[in-house]
Amino acid sequence: MVAALELYLDVDATRRVRTLWRALETEGIPTLGSLHQKHRPHVSLAAARTIDPVAAAEALDGLAVGRGLTLRMDFAGQFVGRVLWLGVTVTGALLDHHRAVHERLAAGGVPIWEQYQPGRWVPHCTVSLRVPNPMMAPAIRRCLEILPLTATVTGAAIADHANDIAHPL
Template sequence: MVAAIELYFDGDAQARLRRLWDALESAGVPSLREHTHRRHRPHLSLAVARRLDPEPVADAVRGLLPPDGLTVEFTTVGQFPGRVLWLGPTVRPDLLALHLAVHERLSAAGVEVAGVYRPGVWVPHCTVSQQVPWAGLARAVGLCLDALPITASLRSAAVVDHTRGLYRPID
């Protein structure tokens, strides 16, 4: 999966997450800082697909992010298969409502997304590493736990397609 609707954090939270990326890199754990094209921003993905056409997707979900943003608090560390390490926010009704609204609009527009991002299945998270070396796992989890909690305001969003190098802000 290489295309997504990503939510971005306020400056303070983004700086804290980038410092965590730096700490992971210093400990020999690859972070998103150095992953693939090296243009990743700390984010929370609402939907992911093999391909998303930026204009129709942005049009479909425009106006859903509250004007004052949405506050989340990262309080947990988790891991997905493939040694993907992430921070998880406390799940709140407003975050779930935003996620559901995005998927309702995407479905109405005929946009297919990955099953693990659909309502009722989605695990909200901010990925910090895509491939934690087994030997560095305990250290990586410790660095993540030391960084928590992180309160973040979700302030902006974009449709991104990393394979095609596309980035389309959502108004």
């Protein structure tokens, strides 16, 4: 199980990422579009095995989580374990917002995985969690076809798709 604080993208950016998902699926590469069929294109500010959505919402009360942030995706990358993603270019505004969110979550007693903490977080929009090894290079090339991609954050939620949790913030 994985729960995350997800930032959602504007309509045009969402459409472009979903188009990428469909193109990769056509080539036999599984994407978030087919996993649970509940995922929306997003950038996660925080993740953990579980996140109590009520505790997180209370900790973040009064903070417009992600609203108005502009995210620019300029590169593709991969994490160990065949995870493919679109990389978000780091800005001062993004890092400041990320830090503010984590300070509030910590003060509210909401535990978050270490790799999502300020100073360790790699901002990204996940494309696939399991690209077959022989397909990684073609998948990266396909990702590069839609870049650069600029997105405005239009919403946020605590999401745990395996448990049907989607708690708007």
